[in-house]
Amino acid sequence: MNMTSSIRATAIFMSPAALIAIFIVMPPLLYVVYTSVNGLAFSLDLYADVVASKLFRQTLITTFVISGISCFVSLVLGFVVALHLASQPARRRAILLGLVLLPLWTSILVKCFAFMVLLGREGVINSILSWAFDAHIQLPMILNRIGTLIGMINWQVPLVVLPILASLLAIDEAVYRAASIMGAKPARIFWTVTVRLSLPGVLAGLLSIFVMSLGSFMVPALLGGPKDLMLSNLVDYYSRQVLDWPRASTISVILFAISVSFAAPLALWRRSRRI
Amino acid sequence: MTDIIDDPLQRRYRAVGTALAVSVYVFLLSPLVITIPMAFGTANTLTFPPTEFSLDLFRTFFNSPGWVNPLLNSIKIALATTSLSLFAGTLAAYWLVRREFLGRALITGVIMSPLIVPSVISGLGLYLYFSYFRINSSTLSIVLGHIMVVLPFVVVMIMAGMNKLDRNLEFGAELMGAGTIRMFVTVVLPQLVPSLVSAALFAFLSSFDEFILSWFLSGPDTITLPVRMYNALNWEVSPVIAAVSTLMMALSLVVCVAAISLRKATPADG
């Protein structure tokens, strides 16, 4: 193919996506950056101000704590599920995988509503406990950190299962056979073969859910308490309640930078793996 | 995993693993199951379990323009988003997988960026941007916003599908003198159909469920179902929410079953 026709073909194939990139994806981001540095005045004062503020620091810590704990728990639960799925015959695995994916494909709003019903002070679980122990039990499970974590873990587990499962299925059965012939105990096989060889999937899953959870908005807003304020909620607060858009934009840019700093290694690593 | 090694210890490990896995399945699915019986309740407020069963809440839903209009809006928006993002996404995914060209990394980065840009940021930015062009609150603005979020997923899914295709067929067609476009339409697209259908289903569902951008972009006449539902959670004490949840879940179930039966037993590489 010669040069010009290749350029023309590139234009034909790429222009719809390029138009979307240029006219829809870029402008809001640029606008946010532009606002955060006070436009052409290019001042970083607000960044200094935001980073010094107690509210921002507290929220930043909360964001990392909630994301960190929920991702770790999700990883463990996701590993358990992936192991179980990997040991199933293909047909049953497909059905079970469907069950795992179903919550992933269900609106977070619907799940938050369900958790309100399930975990509320007069909710299903407390009612069952009260009945079982013949007492009025009112465990606080929503409008606090527990509720936030439960809501986060519920959407993170399915996301982390997929890459781990792919890694597990990619492990050659011969490795297990070799290990067992050489007399390795199941626990040892689990650590040296299963865990070690699934590490790529584990890391990929962990990083991607961590990046996604940094931007959580609905779960802390609906299931969390006053102290479960995450960075997205802070952006919403400044843009909606205080009408301070420069500050909202500044926090947005910081949040974006944090997300990128965790997502970039993942993207680089994926690319290197592909080659 | 293999069944060759089979001693009591191994079996015990497996039993524990299964028990743990089942409890995780329960945890994942319980919020979905819980709302269904409530949707068939009659009570004035949300109670579980409902004392008697009826279709009242669904009747209320379908008889109230306040719920039906958002439902229709959401369907309209999701259809437009699906077709446009599939069009742009398929073309781009094909080219990104098969060719090197100037600016490839840049444009990929921009298209994929919504995956890591928290929606609140895009929501605020898009709202101001669209206001400037006076198209906010229109169906168009919500569709454009949704395309932005859905496009990366479509591109990734189609690219994954592309990687499985046999490239020799394309070489063959080109050797026989077919132009790039013709070759794409006659050779590549037919093989991509399963990926296209999965991507379309996913795009439809993502748009239908999308909340944060719609929350910023919807106007008086363009409220979507999730925005209506969020309003209901915040602004009224309405048992209809359980019926809406059940309807939205039914849609997810349909899409999920369709996608699984398409994909068979091969899990996607996240």
Add this chain to the structure above:
Amino acid sequence: MKKSISVSRRTVLWGLTGVLAAPAVMRATSAMADSGSLTFTGYGGSYQDAVAKAVITPFTEETGIKVNVVPAPDLARVKAQQLAGNVEWDVFDGASSEGATGSKDGLWEQLDLSSFDVADLAVAPTNEVVPWGIYAGGVAWDPTKFDAGKHPSTFADLFDVAKYPGRRTLFLNGPVMTLEAALLADGVSPKDVYPLDLDRAFKALDRVKASIPSWPATSTQTISLAQKGEVDFCCTFASRVKATNQPGGGAPLAFSFEQNLLDSEILTVIKGGPNKANAIKFVAYCLRPEVQARLNNQLGGVPVSKKARPMLSEEVRKWQPDYENPRNLFIDPSYWQANNAAVSARFKEWTVG
């Protein structure tokens, strides 16, 4: 190479203007006409139902002007619409502090006060912000769970966690009303509340912080949290509690008139809105004594029109706050106009700390 870049840039710029200008022009022409409609922001829930039935429907019948109701009055979106020069809403319904903050930010249209019967209004309007009702905030609870004497009735009671243990919510998520309630609870006499002693208020709030699971975003939430048993006591508004005692209102709650915060509900016309003339007609209509009576007979609120008060039903009179009660306090919007931003920031910091 250089040439091709400049060509492509020009093409891109043309594309930009073409693609984006078309809908802009279309939109601009459709928004120009002061059509037979207006957009009104409301609060949803029982309040919205009452406004629709008692005000909006008869207004449309009388004038032929259609009223769109958007369910999220939100100052940030008003401001966003104005910055972008694309205002979609016409009439804003909110709390007095929001009206005052909006005045400070220049969000409202100037009104010609001579077109209203100012003498009839119990709360004086400014030339931008018109009060159209008075609402009473106070303590509410579920009477099936708490008998008389077992629940708080005043703000001091509500802040006494030792005497009345249990979870509780205060007023809407923000400092307005919350800090006033905290100072009254701490024993400050109503006439000395303004200017707020912030340190004292936050100290008082510290005492109840651990018992507050949530800061409701809307007044409907104040009710629903209490109805679902998520909290035992809440601060909410008399008209909302009245609605729970009507058919379809859910679990009935009880409300204390022993001590209340009083505030005016305000209307403003948004600057640059598409239907200014209709909006002004609507505001004037809302202030008519018979409309005020009709609305508040529905809502159980307090009309701002003095002439409307004798027209209230016997039932609604039971839900009126006592203006002579020395423990009650009227919210001062001028304080919040000056201090909202700074105090809100401190409040937010306090809630997450």
